[in-house]
Amino acid sequence: MPLLQAKSVTHYFGGLCAVSDFNLDLEKGELVGIIGPNGAGKTTVFNLITGVYKATRGSITMNGHELVGLKPNQVTALGIARTFQNIRLFKDLSVLDNVRIAHYSQVGYTAWESFFHIGRYRNEEARVAQNSLDLLAVFKLDAYADDLAKNLPYGLQRRLEIARALATKPSLLLLDEPAAGMNPNEIMLLMDFIRWIREEFDLTIILIEHQMRLVMGICERLKVLDFGATIAEGLPQEIQANPRVLEAYLGEQEVT
Amino acid sequence: MTTFLQQTLNALQLGSIYALIALGYTMVYGILTMINFAHGDLFMIGAFFCFLGATFLNLPFIPSLLLSMVGVAMLGVTIERVAYRPLRSAPRVSAIITALGVGIFLENFTLVFFPYPQSVPTLLKTVIWNIGGVTISNLQILIIVVAILMMIMLDVIVQKTKVGMAMRAISWDKSVVPLMGVPLDLIISITFALGTSLGATAGTLYAIAFPVIDPYMGILVGWKAFIAAVVGGIGNIRGAMIGGFILGIVEIMVAAFMPSTYRDFVAFGVLLILLIFRPYGILGKPRPQKV
């Protein structure tokens, strides 16, 4: 059984079809890229998987669980985490708090225990703080634990966002344009980084990206979207040679 | 049937006053995405300007109305300049709290000079006609006509003139429009002048219809008009008119067929239920949040 399976997922905004008939069979451990021009519906696919939007038609399953109709926090609890195109950290909270918040569903004490700081509160909080700081250390962010997230430099904010996503203990990670705003050198480092977290955290990854260098470098399989429709899929080298993809990216004249 | 017609007329009278105030809220919101909580008190100041003009200057109706409109517009523009403009880039809530502060200041400042309710001298002789059992006074007609005239004027300004176009453009995108040569500050000042003078008109008309005024009169009326603006779809000018009239109708109908103490309860309840079914108001459209 595939880890994530999307079957003819279709989504409309009002009358506008943002994603049409999207299909995906994702095996455990794969690293798949979704590419396509601006406005092709790539981020919408992420929003449909994570429950930010409810698919108009179709079904998405994770390990056999239906995701369509679940709220985002329930989807996250099933082991799907994501980052955002334009970083969405909890800016006015500390780096540590950003990661602690992502532990929310793993903390097992009730509201009453939080009102009076009794029962499991102490042990659970100690555990969450320990895990969060350990995770930050893995990402070399522990030195900034008490700083506000908004005061981190841009590159570290991107890294923190990934650390925060991993704190939810996902088996599937969705990366939305992780290379945005990076120079070629940084992109090389990012590729190593993505390979590394994949190994280290035993992840399956879907990646949305514009940077061809990154996509061609690490993705094992690609899907190409244009105006919501899947226009091609296959190995990176096949995609590079596909005339429909060139057409979508470069305009018609180049092909004819 | 006659009672129904009678009440409809009363509802139109009250509704047009609410609509005029709601317009001021909605215009400022549309352009600054800020709730001008002092607006209800500017309505009160409008009533007091009319009172001052009529009592101390012995002005007749039209000059009193003009005095009130000009006076309140100047006050409104000054308030924007002094208290709101420096906060344009501050957290949104700071501006709202400032507006609350300005409102309380206006109330209590007026209270110092007029600690007791004042009665407004009769500006127009009341004439009452009886048509098929429905009593109509010239004041009612005047209020409805003046209000509708003002609304038509505003609609023309916003839809047809260059200033109106600039206002609509700014409410669409505040960061890009100034780059295209639209004088942001001037347009915002004009918006305040227009919005507050409509509030002043409402104050004057209110003072004529219910000639006992006090410094706190703007609070409840203002909050209600604000809710009317939200029900119509805040930021939407035609929505504010519709919201105002709906509120007027609900209030009058409740007062006509139920004990009058239920008026506020039912009015707010109906508005809440409307909001549950149309969370962005009757004419408002949700702006999708980008993820």
Next chain:
Amino acid sequence: MAQTSHPPLTLRQKLTQLWEKIATNRRLLPILLVVGLALSFLIPEFNLVNPYVQLIMMYVGINIILTLSLNLINGYMGEFSVGHAGFMAVGAYISAVLTTQIFARDLNPWLFPLAVLAGGIGAALIGLIVAIPSFKTRGDYLAIVTLAFNMIVKSVIENIEAIGGPRGIPGIPRLTTLPWVFIWTVLAVWVIRNFIYSNHGRGVLSIREDEIASDLMSVNTRKSKLLAFTLSSFFAGIAGALFAHVLQFISPKVFDILKSTDILIMVYLGGIGSIGGSILGASIFTILLELLRPLGMWRMVLMPLVLVLLMLFRPRGIMGMREFRWFVPIDDLEATRRWRARKEAGDAAASS
């Protein structure tokens, strides 16, 4: 030990040092609490200050509870609730009905805590209902819901003859005493602080920062909103109950939108998202209003001006989003330092 000569400290540095000493000395806090509790008994017993000042002290305490509870919604959760007096009214009326109509008069002093608690629970249940619209609507629209809620509560009370209708309830026994106010205030500060520095509280904070991201980080935002509204309205109800039994007379007019505005002002004066700020805001506002009393009516003109000036020059209030270290649980404050110490110890053990 080598002697190094320090340049003499300036007054400012000395004060900073002193402040550091006070702020980091956590043993001072329990001492202050015990002294405070003792004083709250001794002051009325021996009339250490005149009754008028005692009255102001009680109002300060009640206003701290109100400000902190509203700050939970407006500051920590980042919503804009404008009808807090509605919850206060529920607590005030429930407790006043209990003490004037249900409880036996001579048992009142003993049953008073029960009446206050009932007021809080009643308000909390209403808060649960008001929280539901917050699932779908935000910002200005939620503000309307809370505003309408305030007006509806007032209107409902006006229409129930059994509790006095528009005339209100006179002759409420003066059961609120300085020790009670002190105990409830400390309890409110403690519980709300505990909540904020917990998993559920962090959920509330993340809603303020970015609700969508919060949801996607597994936070149950609905549950967080319910908890925040319930806790907030519970303490507003408690404050209302205490208030009714100081004032000894309540009517719907006492809990109108002006009262809500007062609470809003205290929150934003002290600063959003701060316990210390709430205490400062409530105290300064209450005391300043009393100090300005000789100005007569001009006092009410001056007060909003002060607020406007504060917003212009310090839009986040006195303590906006900052906190005195005293109010941060020690485990939270020290989490990073302790972790680093453990790690260094571990590294040292590994290398030896």
